Amino acid sequence: MNPNETALGEPLLRSLLFAPANRPDLVLKFPRAAADCSVIDLEDGTALAEKQAARADLRNLVEQVRAAGLSGPLGVRVNAPDSPFFAEDVAAAVTCAPDVILLPKAEAVEDVLRLAAAIQAGGREIAVFAGIETAAGVLHAPQICACTRVLQAVFFGAEDLAADIGAQRTDRGDEVLAARSMVLLAARASRILAIDQAVVDIRDDERFLRDCAASRNLGYDGKTCLTPRQTALANQAFSPSAKELDYAQRLVAAYEAARARGLGAFDFEGRMIDTPLLRRAERLLRTQSTLGRSSPA
Amino acid sequence: MNPNETALGEPLLRSLLFAPANRPDLVLKFPRAAADCSVIDLEDGTALAEKQAARADLRNLVEQVRAAGLSGPLGVRVNAPDSPFFAEDVAAAVTCAPDVILLPKAEAVEDVLRLAAAIQAGGREIAVFAGIETAAGVLHAPQICACTRVLQAVFFGAEDLAADIGAQRTDRGDEVLAARSMVLLAARASRILAIDQAVVDIRDDERFLRDCAASRNLGYDGKTCLTPRQTALANQAFSPSAKELDYAQRLVAAYEAARARGLGAFDFEGRMIDTPLLRRAERLLRTQSTLGRSSPA
Amino acid sequence: MNPNETALGEPLLRSLLFAPANRPDLVLKFPRAAADCSVIDLEDGTALAEKQAARADLRNLVEQVRAAGLSGPLGVRVNAPDSPFFAEDVAAAVTCAPDVILLPKAEAVEDVLRLAAAIQAGGREIAVFAGIETAAGVLHAPQICACTRVLQAVFFGAEDLAADIGAQRTDRGDEVLAARSMVLLAARASRILAIDQAVVDIRDDERFLRDCAASRNLGYDGKTCLTPRQTALANQAFSPSAKELDYAQRLVAAYEAARARGLGAFDFEGRMIDTPLLRRAERLLRTQSTLGRSSPA
Numbered sequence: 001m002n003p004n005e006t007a008l009g010e011p012l013l014r015s016l017l018f019a020p021a022n023r024p025d026l027v028l029k030f031p032r033a034a035a036d037c038s039v040i041d042l043e044d045g046t047a048l049a050e051k052q053a054a055r056a057d058l059r060n061l062v063e064q065v066r067a068a069g070l071s072g073p074l075g076v077r078v079n080a081p082d083s084p085f086f087a088e089d090v091a092a093a094v095t096c097a098p099d100v101i102l103l104p105k106a107e108a109v110e111d112v113l114r115l116a117a118a119i120q121a122g123g124r125e126i127a128v129f130a131g132i133e134t135a136a137g138v139l140h141a142p143q144i145c146a147c148t149r150v151l152q153a154v155f156f157g158a159e160d161l162a163a164d165i166g167a168q169r170t171d172r173g174d175e176v177l178a179a180r181s182m183v184l185l186a187a188r189a190s191r192i193l194a195i196d197q198a199v200v201d202i203r204d205d206e207r208f209l210r211d212c213a214a215s216r217n218l219g220y221d222g223k224t225c226l227t228p229r230q231t232a233l234a235n236q237a238f239s240p241s242a243k244e245l246d247y248a249q250r251l252v253a254a255y256e257a258a259r260a261r262g263l264g265a266f267d268f269e270g271r272m273i274d275t276p277l278l279r280r281a282e283r284l285l286r287t288q289s290t291l292g293r294s295s296p297a
Numbered sequence: 298m299n300p301n302e303t304a305l306g307e308p309l310l311r312s313l314l315f316a317p318a319n320r321p322d323l324v325l326k327f328p329r330a331a332a333d334c335s336v337i338d339l340e341d342g343t344a345l346a347e348k349q350a351a352r353a354d355l356r357n358l359v360e361q362v363r364a365a366g367l368s369g370p371l372g373v374r375v376n377a378p379d380s381p382f383f384a385e386d387v388a389a390a391v392t393c394a395p396d397v398i399l400l401p402k403a404e405a406v407e408d409v410l411r412l413a414a415a416i417q418a419g420g421r422e423i424a425v426f427a428g429i430e431t432a433a434g435v436l437h438a439p440q441i442c443a444c445t446r447v448l449q450a451v452f453f454g455a456e457d458l459a460a461d462i463g464a465q466r467t468d469r470g471d472e473v474l475a476a477r478s479m480v481l482l483a484a485r486a487s488r489i490l491a492i493d494q495a496v497v498d499i500r501d502d503e504r505f506l507r508d509c510a511a512s513r514n515l516g517y518d519g520k521t522c523l524t525p526r527q528t529a530l531a532n533q534a535f536s537p538s539a540k541e542l543d544y545a546q547r548l549v550a551a552y553e554a555a556r557a558r559g560l561g562a563f564d565f566e567g568r569m570i571d572t573p574l575l576r577r578a579e580r581l582l583r584t585q586s587t588l589g590r591s592s593p594a
Numbered sequence: 595m596n597p598n599e600t601a602l603g604e605p606l607l608r609s610l611l612f613a614p615a616n617r618p619d620l621v622l623k624f625p626r627a628a629a630d631c632s633v634i635d636l637e638d639g640t641a642l643a644e645k646q647a648a649r650a651d652l653r654n655l656v657e658q659v660r661a662a663g664l665s666g667p668l669g670v671r672v673n674a675p676d677s678p679f680f681a682e683d684v685a686a687a688v689t690c691a692p693d694v695i696l697l698p699k700a701e702a703v704e705d706v707l708r709l710a711a712a713i714q715a716g717g718r719e720i721a722v723f724a725g726i727e728t729a730a731g732v733l734h735a736p737q738i739c740a741c742t743r744v745l746q747a748v749f750f751g752a753e754d755l756a757a758d759i760g761a762q763r764t765d766r767g768d769e770v771l772a773a774r775s776m777v778l779l780a781a782r783a784s785r786i787l788a789i790d791q792a793v794v795d796i797r798d799d800e801r802f803l804r805d806c807a808a809s810r811n812l813g814y815d816g817k818t819c820l821t822p823r824q825t826a827l828a829n830q831a832f833s834p835s836a837k838e839l840d841y842a843q844r845l846v847a848a849y850e851a852a853r854a855r856g857l858g859a860f861d862f863e864g865r866m867i868d869t870p871l872l873r874r875a876e877r878l879l880r881t882q883s884t885l886g887r888s889s890p891a
Contacts, residue, residue, distance in 0.1 A: 020857075020859055022858070044858060044869040044870070045858050045859040046858045046859075047853050047856055047858035048853070048858070049853070049856065050858065134783075135778075135779045135780075135781075136783040139736050139779060142436050157870075159870040159871060160870040162813070162870065163869075163871070163874045163877075164782060165778060165813040166782070166813040166814075166815070166874075166877065167778075167811060167813035168810060168811045168813075174771060174811070174812070175775075175811045175812045175813065177471060177771065177775070178475045178771065178772045178775035178776060178779075179779060181474070181475035182475060184432075184462060184464075185432045185435055185436060185475075185476060186432075186436065188461060188463070189432040189433040189436050198866075200865045200866045200867070200871065201864060201865055202861065202864065202865065203864045214471070216465060217464060217465045217472045218464055219459070219462040219463040219464035219465075219472065221463070226866045227866075259344050259345070259346070262344055262347050263317075263344055264341060264342050264343045264344035264345070265317055265341060265343075267499065270499065270500045271498055272495075272497045272499050272523045272524075274341040274342060275340075275341040275457075276341070276454075276456040276457040276460035279460040280459065280460045283460075283463065439733050474768060475772045478771070481729075481759060481761075482729045482732055482733060482759065482772075482773060483733065484729075485729035485759040485760070486728075486729040486733050511768070513762060514762045514764050514769045515761055515768070515769045516756070516760040516769065517760075518760070555641075556641050556643070559643065561616070561639050561640045561642070561644065562639040562640075564796065567797045567798070568794045568795055568796065569794045569796050569820045569821075570794070571638040571639055572637075572638040572754075572757075573638070573751075573753040573756065573757035574757070576757040577756065577757045580760065
């Protein structure tokens, strides 16, 4: 998986589905869930007493889930850099050769570089996704996102951030809006992908969809998902709608017609259109074309 | 034009009106539109195929619009630093001796310094306004705003930013709130002016006024305008209202009375007033006094 | 007072009550107001003509308020570093040996270090709280918060910030949301306390409580208070409610039970619970336990 080899917006990462490493029953649901990236979680999802056993069984689990038919990108989330599990988790993850290793609670450039060095020492081509989910991580996000080409995405962890800063989560989410925006800006300035916060209310579809809409408005590529149900909703929510596609197609056509008359800015259905709105429409159409190529049965 | 020679808040830049360089019909409406600064646009407003011809005709157009009676500040927006047009645009703009050259998509200090050097090499006194309208621009806004005394304002480009980060524009604008605030903070920390985002819905006066109110609340000095109509609305919206002036005058009077009794903080109509609220009231009254001096017929 | 000697969240700073140094009548109300920290204000609360007299009387006032029964932390706010009063204010404050010296309008690391050096030269153990209340202060907040162990809290000054950047205050407060969040993030990254903005509408309890709720959601530890009435409301608003305590206790119990079954993530009342939500619940319970120990009659 190399989401960066095409222009931003074309690689798809609408859903990043996590399941605990000590829950093979959940991991083996990955093929049916069809997330754009599925993640075996050694970190928060796996209880302290189970971490060693889960790590020892990781290679087996990776083989099982591949045998069960998972063809899409597979990731492993290791424990945080300041935990006692980090070094052994990374060693175990590298030998499993997943597509991605996910680094939680990245707070400094050196956290990412340490992981990148371990991957390189293992002689593998594995991408890194970094979690920005602490105050220090948010403050250093621009430097973290820019530090290595191996880093292909960041994921924003609002629940961990709230725990770190003492915030209370609300439906509107003002308490994390600035951080959520800063992480997105940092990712975009370095042309990497950005996955937005989870919704822990796993049975509240309406809330999840509301949060997907907010994520997409902010510019995020996709959503952290806690269940196959959320995964299906995210895949839908981060795909362009028929109405959006229609508007984009008409706008591009109108722009071509205006350009033929020598105009760079013109009035289209009451809006003044010039380069930025054209770029957004073209991007939407590219995303759709990517979806068309990778469409499931 | 030197908006910095007086204290912040006194120079007026309520409206920054753009017209494409290849649309003399629109440029020649500048005198009647009475924007606080009018801008001939070689960038997004001018189609690719027209850029060279528009540049070749720039000097002529500047002379025409001055002859047509434009007495206020006139600017030229060149193409972005990373475009193939930048160097020739700047050369052409400098020889026209406008009051301002506007640099779109400033992303780094060196972008601004390159332009400032070209202006100085031309031996002219021309101010620079820089557009902050990409993720990298927002992240570097504090350094950009502080880099040279030639830079007298920044303008925030929400549509270009949304295109750069993949955001969808909404009416509330949460998707750009953090960036919009960071640009304003960067401008204020360097004591330069800040012009807020355009509203592309050019026939929706209510939306434009709502966005003007939001801009003003955030602390912006004025608005990017796409039509003479928006210009008139912005000039009104960014001038103090009679009600605001009345409150400010009464507050200042009450403060003087309190000070005479030895008080630095006092209860005025249910609010605890001390230095910051006094400073805001005094600033409003100064703005009004500037308006009075420059009032049109 | 050393709010940092225990883990974050345990020291209480729910209310920071200010009274002008030239108003002994108000200062002597400190013991009854029972703020978590009470502050004699030489800055904005004291009129220019009164500043010297207030400073000369400071030691006397400190002794009086202690004699009147104030046992909790006492602070002195000096004038801003760029004012002509700063050096003499600091000298006077240090000799009074308050628990805290509050530095308004901190804009640079050197502002804080200058004050810390003066305190050290005086041979006292006095904490510093820094006010972040200008554009430059917000931009430099991460560095300011990290610069010295003597700095134990920051307070966010929205009214001063609004005056500095030309913003208009609104009820929702979007105009300062990014700055308010950035200050909190900067404080948390350095593990210091953060006190939120004042509400100048001193007779509008509902508004004050609404703003307390927003502060707490954002993660702030407490509120700047302008009256004993606001102090009582803040002490209440920043203490955990019975409902919150009940939820936290049940969540911790459920987590223990899940862990006993080898689970690190589990479904609790419809929410997917793992480490971050557990940490927040534990923190709430610790706060309550601290409150219990320091409970008033």
